[in-house]
Amino acid sequence: MAAFTRVLSRRTVSAVPVILFLLAIIVRLPNGIFLTVDEAYHWIALSKRFATTLSTGNFADTFYFGHPAVTTLWLGVAGHWLYDTLTVPEIIGEGKDTFYPLVRLPAALVTALALALSYPLLKRLFGFHVALLAALLWVGEPFLVAHSQLFHMDATLTSLMTLSLLLLLIALQHREGSLLGSPWWIGSGVAFGLGLLTKSPALLLIPMAGLIALFRQWDAIRDIRSFVKALIGCVAPLCVWGGIAAIVWTVLWPAMWVKPLATTWGVVSEILFDGGAPHPWGNFFMGRAVDDPGPLFYLVAIPFRLAPWTLIGVLLWVGFTVTDGRRAWSGSNRWLLLLALFVVLFVAAISVMAKKFDRYALPVFPALTILAAAGICRSAGFLWRGITRFVVVPPQRFIVAGYACAIITLAINLYAYFPYYLAYYSPLLGGGAAAEQILPVGWGEGLELAAAFIAAQPDGKDRPIAVFYQPVLRPFAPAGVAPLQAIQDPRRVDYAIAYIDQLQRNTQPELHQPFRRLQPLYTVRIHGINYAYVYQVPPPVAQPLKADFGEAIHLRGYDLDASAIRSGGALTITLEWQARAPVDNDYVLFIHVLNDRAERVAQIDVPLGTDHWTSRTWRAGRCFSTLYRVPLPFDLPAGTYRLAMGVYDPHTFARLSLRTDGERATDAGEHALLLTRITIP
Template identity: 30%
Template structure:
């Protein structure tokens, strides 16, 4: 994008002054300097440049394809296309007080000082302003919007703010020099030091989480959490440190939306963070991050299932929850995605506590993990039984508590299954039925439950 802007700038300049060779040379030189900087500051290019470029290309198209929506958080809402206002607001939250003052001064300055600067300075200012608007227009071509996509406008905004501050400081210095006879140079130096200190203060005040700084004129961090995406991994190391400190840490399974971010810190295993919730249910602990919860990723069902629980560990930043660690049920048996009753639910898997029935007369608590896909009529219920080798169903099922069933939710359906004392030994299979209570008869059952239980 930057090279495209430079090409447009060179073309416009060449048309204006007819120095085609000069501008072509300048464009080539700028491109070469940019390429050299890219290689020097990107260590991956030193090791495997071709593979690095390939991955950049693949990731660019995977996450930023034109016309492809992508949920983001803006002004307190989740949207797949937050509109043209997103980037101005997101960037404004990232500006410091000196930069804001400089940009405001720059807006006022043309009425007083435009004719007092050289044509080269005028062209430079126009080029910087044009670059900012060009980047904004290009970034808005895709409905997928993240604030980091427009970080390239920060350097020109700093230069523009510097120009505005230079004019403002000069104006103040001249005024104080005339009224109080203070040396204008001394005033300018003091003002410059104040600007430097004010620009450095956010780093000091927010260390080590420097990226948690947000424009205090817009309400700072507290306001940003309610308006724009926040979180760049800060606090994740605290969550992983807590997990690593558990006595059985080397045996734990951890699920995180940002698995690549936590994996280097963990001394244990990571499992998937799936849209169905299956990967999270199979874990011992699940980590949620603020950027993820703002967008309710991977979906509202999984988000609600965990956030209605009390976290076992939580990282707060300035009174705002930032990272949550939840205990997960470590689902013992997965249905592998094929156990579905259309219009009702998908059975993700189940747990036996403390163990499945092993002998006639045994009782065991069974928890079914369901992702509901539709309503459950009042006359219907879920029942579990064990199927003998001859197909006959055995077991008395008693639901533990009323279930709050609602469509598109992740729920637990628990009960106790008691095997009769006269049940014959053999290999039994778990059967989960949809029952019409009006006639006490099976409507259908979840297929593909092939787990064998040996009853002795």
């Protein structure tokens, strides 16, 4: 039995990477619920173009940006191939609900696989418990999950940089032999090359590789001369490491095959000029629209994006390390110190750049989960020793209970924010409501909910929606999209959406100026954040006339068609309304035609509203056009007539109070508005 238990234990331990991969891919399964700005503007179309370029042999056209995003484009090619493979034979149906998840799936698989591959590396460096807890925290860290579900560069970059860094640490841990022949060192170079093909911040691994090559010779350093000799000794390993990365870079980027110098310079210029310049649309920090948020940005953004237990775990580890003093550089804690050094160097480097977004700090998040796991495990050790002073608790039960609590907590947290993990901000710091006032928020999520609200309206599918990020909304807008400037022509669009990203950064404020006069029909609110505001574009008014009936019903003006009075025996009136507040009843509108002796010669009493919107359904901020035909006697004498109107409750016949700067029709009774005068020939 004991032997069976040992074999079962070994099999369970060997299955941990597979279990972690399955857990990671389950929570990272992409969806087609929303589209981010970069996916809509760049990567989905560029990956299709990349595939076409490869098939035609026009390899120079595989350079698009200096990011360079080549691994992302290769993964996009795989996603497009997967979609075509499944839809052409009609295994699955076509449409955005299948297209976006499948295009995103290869990138999600890479991030899940990198996590599973990292676990055995973590176990070598830190032992079973820290490695397992770190991997579980990595699986469930909301910010990492959010970006791993998307078709973008940052999650892939994070996975590859972390793999390369962990392999560097293992190369340092294994002192036997030279770095030049170390499989860990070579593997790190491969991962570095893939990371560099993904995004240029992978270059920040170079100082870490240099330090690790130097630390490998630390015991031989006695004086300045030996130190210089050690520095010289770092050159060959770094050349091998960088050479392997260069080979990966060249082999996997077709543009390097035909234009190596121009392609390389394109990446360098991206780093020097684009990364060093503020975002052209500006930024937002601490409640203000700014060009450069400054050096404190990531020190604020990272804690907001970390799960509470990760932030607390990191602080615990820092506390233990400070308490340890000189003993901190011993055992596995030295590898943790090097991870912490990477976090500091990376954050310091990206803080210098003028262009800042919270996702640029994503590569430090796995390292932070590892530090947090170390802090939590050490705290758990103190807790267990304290408990066992009073109660006898088998360590196995304590450990199992701890892991069970961790898994349950992570699962509940992810479930609570599904599927909008991009909207996750630490509850310790006030959550989304606080983040909205401090950090730039919104990358396209929530726009699909605004489009769904509009599409559900009776007229929501008639005309395009005016929005700033047109490609992001296009897949979710049945009647298409229009630029935000279209609100200046009410005949072109019925609805417009203002998005938090532009409002925070004050992007093209002249486009949002008209919204200040309007009340939103609907606000998209996700986890405490107001992401989008849906406005109805008020239809034009031929004859402005302002009047309020009661507290909720506002008359904006009217249009009069008297051309058929003699031929058709009727007068056509279009009234333009706006609800100032929700209307609580189905009211009746009266229109009286009065002659010069105040006699009523014609009238109508009709329900206020339209076939789709009775007055009881009027929502605050919505505008309505109602058209009425007022029959007139055929023998009506020529002359000037007055049109009086009002609104009343059909149950009590009590008229709604009238407030207006216009003229009242006092001879038509209380609370009657003089709409206009007409002359009948």
